[in-house]
Amino acid sequence: MGRVTWWAVLxxxxxxxxxxxxxxxxxxxxxxxxxxxxxxxxxLAATGxxxxxxxxxxxxxxxxxxxxxxxxxxxxxx
Numbered sequence: 001m002g003r004v005t006w007w008a009v010l011x012x013x014x015x016x017x018x019x020x021x022x023x024x025x026x027x028x029x030x031x032x033x034x035x036x037x038x039x040x041x042x043x044l045a046a047t048g049x050x051x052x053x054x055x056x057x058x059x060x061x062x063x064x065x066x067x068x069x070x071x072x073x074x075x076x077x078x
Contacts, residue, residue, distance in 0.1 A: 008072020015065040022058025026051035 026044040027036055030051040034043065044051040045059070 004076050005072045008069050011065045011068035011072065015062055015069070018058060018061050018065060022054060022061070026054040026058065029054055
């Protein structure tokens with residue numbers, strides 16, 4: 001088995017931070033009608049221009065983190 005690169009480990013560690021930080025940012029930008037206990041984060045992306053850009057950017061960045069991790073773990077493949 002090959003060594004896993006440092007950037008693959010870094011991107012996998014950044015993924016949950018990006019998701020939590022981005023969803024919290026979108027929640028703060030959304031109107032008070034959003035309830036994170038009763039509604040999913042998908043509501044933030046669908047409801048309007050206030051939190052839409054923040055959550056869309058978060059999901060794109062999260063996808064980049066996952067793709068980077070997957071590319072970096074190719075060295076660990078059997």
